[in-house]
Amino acid sequence: MELILLCHAATRAMKTGHFPTGDEPPERDARAQLASLHALPDTRVIASPARVARETAAWIADTFEIVPAFDDIDYGRWRGHSIRETGEREPEHVAAWLADPDARSHGGESVAMLAARVAEGFASIDRLDAGRCIVVTHAIVVKVALAHALRLPLASIYGMNFAPLSSTVLERASPADTWTALNFAPYE
Template sequence: MCHAATRAMKAGFFPSGDESAERDARAVLAPLRARRNTRVIASPARVARETAAWIADAFEIVPAFDDIDYGRWRGLSIRDTGTREPGHVAAWLADPQARPHGGESVAMLAARVADALAFSDHLNARERCIVVTHAIVVKAALAHALGMPLASVYTMDIAPLSATVLRRASPADAWTAELPHASA
């Protein structure tokens, strides 16, 4: 599940990791309230923790589901960064291996997310798991699970509070996906 929107998202800034949710969405998320046999995991980012708290009384924080590290672009205006560093921003948006900001490349993020998904194979098969994370993490998970080229993350649009369901019967089976549907 993609976390709630933040002011930084709406204003066009790279996340800093400490943004809070723009508005309280607990009423909108009431149908997703965690039931018995539901494990809730959140990214360490503040907005992901807040969103997870709206659907569960208790949740785990798993760093593998954290947002991509935007390096020196963290907290900066996307527009201003594009004006100052057009070649670097263009490279980052076109090449999953690029990391001109000094942080993580999309490929590095994807490897981290793939490892986290492998962890889910060890969960009780009857256990439902909700992961509250970031749009780019959901995109990387989809690309990995469906065997899509990593560059496909640049063509996906994942809205705040949307849910994407990944399923497979066992580690030997292929993943299936129910693509994003809005919770809000």
Template sequence: MKTELTLICHAATHAMKTGRFPTSDDPIEAVDLVAAKRQVVTSPARAARETAALFDDEAQIDHSFDDLDYGRWHGRSIRDVHDEDAAGLEAWLSDPTSAPHGGESLEALAGRIVRGLERYAHGGPHLIVTHAIALKVALARVLDAPLESVYAMDFEPLATLVLTRYGAKWRVRVPAILTSV
């Protein structure tokens, strides 16, 4: 049986556009989307839930796909964090096991994301609305790449990552934007 999970970054928020660490209550900016019908799963964060509602008003919340816990950096500007704790920010941006903000490390996030992916590994098509950092971690894990590889990845709002699975191995599929030329 084929499984297909489409992970999508939530729509843009004001925090993203102003260089701030997100909070769980950041609203999205206006967007108009159309997607094929599939079961929709979402992070509990407001931006993810609002994005999921564009696809399905009854999206299922799954905490496995919540954003990284940024601890005391939630809602703070990256510049302010840098000015107050440059060494901590540098450690967080280079070591996936570090959590100088008192929240969650990338390594802990990776464990949570992988457990979430496994829960949907044997079902029909799903659309999972989550966060850019979750897509980065999922991609690194599916490709068996080191977690440090996330530092070389960028996912924009509404970017998608399609994971398919036949048997025990995940595969990455990059969908085309254009369906005809």
């Protein structure tokens, strides 16, 4: 099975340094950049429930599933606020959240809570009968998914960075096997 974790298109919130709200549209139409990913017959496409993920998924497939396990992390009271201003107002809380997977100073989900949800998403993928699966999701979800798939410590996500429309390709022979990372490159 091949699993492609695709970061959704850029949003205005990303470009202006704000925590997402979940209903942002893509900043621009980037379907031409994703032409090589257009879903083949044996490909399952899954999207986060967030608008930008759904619209990105629609650029590569006529139909796709929405799976809440791959939704963005719940940023709690930080949702929609400027990242810089939040860091100035709550420096200890932001620092803790950026260093400790169990921190949830914002009242939303911790990274560890997100990881548990993403693990459930991986379990649902294991039940699919597909040779290829594309999951259109958020950068933080890709980080957590990669840590889960490669059995890395959850704190390893703090050293990862994924740009909009970048992809991570994982492969394995069967659900009993471990995942192997094939590449971490944007489809352009």
